[in-house]
Amino acid sequence: MSETPRLRIRGLHKRFGVKHVLRGLDLNVAAGGSTVVIGGSGTGKSVLLKCILGILQPDEGSIQVDGQELIGAAPAVVAEARARIGMLFQGGALFDSLPVWENVAFGALARRQVERRNARALAVETLAKVGLGPEVADLSPAELSGGMQKRVGLARAICTRPEMLFFDEPTTGLDPIMAEVINELIVDTVRKLGATALSITHDMGSVRRIADRVAMLYDGRIVWAGPVADLDHSGNDFVDQFVNGRAVGPIRVGAAGIGSG
Amino acid sequence: MNPLAAIGRAVLTAAAATGSLVVFAATAVGRGLIGPWYPRLVLRQMVEIGYFSLPVVGLTAIFSGMVLALQSYTGFSRFEAESAIATIVVLSMTRELGPVLAGLMVAGRVGAAMAAEIGTMRVTEQIDALTTLSTDPLRYLVFPRLIAGLLMLPLLVLVANAIGVLGGFVVSVWKLGFQPIEYINRTFEFLEPLDVISGLVKAAVFGFIVALMGCFQGYHSKGGAQGVGAATTRAVVTASILILVANYVVTELFFAR
Numbered sequence: 001m002s003e004t005p006r007l008r009i010r011g012l013h014k015r016f017g018v019k020h021v022l023r024g025l026d027l028n029v030a031a032g033g034s035t036v037v038i039g040g041s042g043t044g045k046s047v048l049l050k051c052i053l054g055i056l057q058p059d060e061g062s063i064q065v066d067g068q069e070l071i072g073a074a075p076a077v078v079a080e081a082r083a084r085i086g087m088l089f090q091g092g093a094l095f096d097s098l099p100v101w102e103n104v105a106f107g108a109l110a111r112r113q114v115e116r117r118n119a120r121a122l123a124v125e126t127l128a129k130v131g132l133g134p135e136v137a138d139l140s141p142a143e144l145s146g147g148m149q150k151r152v153g154l155a156r157a158i159c160t161r162p163e164m165l166f167f168d169e170p171t172t173g174l175d176p177i178m179a180e181v182i183n184e185l186i187v188d189t190v191r192k193l194g195a196t197a198l199s200i201t202h203d204m205g206s207v208r209r210i211a212d213r214v215a216m217l218y219d220g221r222i223v224w225a226g227p228v229a230d231l232d233h234s235g236n237d238f239v240d241q242f243v244n245g246r247a248v249g250p251i252r253v254g255a256a257g258i259g260s261g
Numbered sequence: 262m263n264p265l266a267a268i269g270r271a272v273l274t275a276a277a278a279t280g281s282l283v284v285f286a287a288t289a290v291g292r293g294l295i296g297p298w299y300p301r302l303v304l305r306q307m308v309e310i311g312y313f314s315l316p317v318v319g320l321t322a323i324f325s326g327m328v329l330a331l332q333s334y335t336g337f338s339r340f341e342a343e344s345a346i347a348t349i350v351v352l353s354m355t356r357e358l359g360p361v362l363a364g365l366m367v368a369g370r371v372g373a374a375m376a377a378e379i380g381t382m383r384v385t386e387q388i389d390a391l392t393t394l395s396t397d398p399l400r401y402l403v404f405p406r407l408i409a410g411l412l413m414l415p416l417l418v419l420v421a422n423a424i425g426v427l428g429g430f431v432v433s434v435w436k437l438g439f440q441p442i443e444y445i446n447r448t449f450e451f452l453e454p455l456d457v458i459s460g461l462v463k464a465a466v467f468g469f470i471v472a473l474m475g476c477f478q479g480y481h482s483k484g485g486a487q488g489v490g491a492a493t494t495r496a497v498v499t500a501s502i503l504i505l506v507a508n509y510v511v512t513e514l515f516f517a518r
């Protein structure tokens with residue numbers, strides 16, 4: 001823990017009107033690992049990723065990527081940091097006015113990493129990495145199934161060879177087999193790229209499959225963080241309740257035991 | 262409760278909305294001019310706005326020209342001024358009806374489509390995705406539409422003017438018994454360049470307004486399909502109102518000297 005973490009967040013606050021979603025969140029993500037953030041629906045997991053990407057403006061706090069502060073930084077600095085991050089959106093967010101291959105090569109084209117005439121070949125090559133054949137390249141995103149859309153989204157995220165990858169609920173809404181395929185792809189691509197991964201998921205199977213470290217978000221803060229091996233004996237009531245999916249426990253409005261563990 | 266507070270709140274809301282619209286337009290134009298540019302997207306929008314609006318605008322124009330001739334005849338024949346019909350038709354079309362009707366029709370057709378498309382991109386996080394892929398949504402989505410609106414509406418209005426005058430001609434010659442040559446001569450007798458130019462300036466302003474409202478409402482839509490629907494309605498309504506307001510302002514600037 002002596003080197004600078006790839007991502008360091010301190011005291012992050014985000015409000016939407018009166019709704020106070022993030023309330024002083026702290027998180028470290030070490031370079032090279034795969035961290036998974038777990039937490040209930042609506043606790044602000046997606047908001048956290050969007051704050052890091054600069055899509056949402058936090059109200060307070062510090063976000064550092066490779067030691068570089070992003071809050072209050074010049075737009076060019078934020079853009080440069082963002083260019084090193086690939087993002088798989090919760091809903092895929094594929095551009096439905098463009099064919100699959102242009103979706104995949106979009107970032108590389110925007111950053112002039114590839115000439116337009118070579119872009120299609122790059123896209124086909126990247127699609128192959130996520131197990132999709134060249135025949136998909138000319139389809140429109142609307143013609144793909146949910147699982148294929150996730151794969152195309154993944155291809156789009158890795159096409160620019162980013163140093164960091166964000167996955168927002170990569171397996172939600174997929175059948176168990178497809179979910180497993182996606183998990184495997186994530187583990188694989190992250191290892192091959194040597195990238196740092198920050199993922200969000202509800203799916204405990206997925207957590208055990210892709211995480212080195214786990215952080216639990218509750219009530220706007222990280223209430224527990226540790227290695228995935230400690231997940232089952234974390235000594236934290238929130239984590240216990242979430243991992244075991246119990247209805248009874250501290251994660252209920254008005255329940256006792258907040259802050260224990 | 263307090264009526265004054267209600268009025269005050271409404272005024273403040275309207276002022277804030279106007280402010281954010283102006284900031285939105287200025288940012289989009291400012292950044293768009295700096296580039297990077299997307300000529301391919303400008304071209305696509307030009308085809309969308311110009312070419313695909315031709316049938317709607319053409320139909321509107323021809324019937325407007327026809328009814329203008331008919332109405333002026335019933336009115337003007339009462340004091341034997343039928344000979345003014347050709348002038349009435351051409352001046353009404355170029356100065357008022359061409360730009361206003363084309364603007365309103367394009368607001369319904371194109372403004373709505375822009376709001377729906379950009380609104381859908383907003384609620385499905387495609388706009389966020391653009392940002393993460395090093396692409397500025399204002400440069401990529403908004404600026405090309407503004408430029409296309411600004412450039413294409415004048416062209417549409419030129420066509421609408423011609424078709425409208427043709428409509429008036431057809432009714433006058435076939436139904437009201439005018440001499441074709443005589444009618445055509447009369448059409449151009451009192452027509453001045455400024456009549457046409459002011460109409461085209463109006464058209465450019467209206468085209469910008471339509472694209473701006475479509476983009477602005479779509480860009481700020483929230484809350485799923487319902488939000489996109491509401492944004493689409495707002496885009497058409499606000500664009501239509503702004504067109505009529507701008508119509509008066511531009512007319513005043515050109516002719517009230």
Ligand SMILES: Nc1ncnc2c1ncn2[C@@H]1O[C@H](COP(=O)(O)OP(=O)(O)OP(=O)(O)O)[C@@H](O)[C@H]1O
Pocket residue numbers: 016021039040041042043044045046047048090
């Ligand atoms: N743009 C926004 N405007 C207003 N409120 C928002 C916005 N984005 C998120 N929220 C609110 O912030 C809270 C957290 O949302 P977020 O999408 O981060 O949840 P999440 O943890 O990702 O949930 P899920 O697991 O269901 O995706 C929600 O209550 C949501 O209503």
Ligand SMILES: [Mg+2]
Pocket residue numbers: 045046047090168
């Ligand atoms: Mg989410």
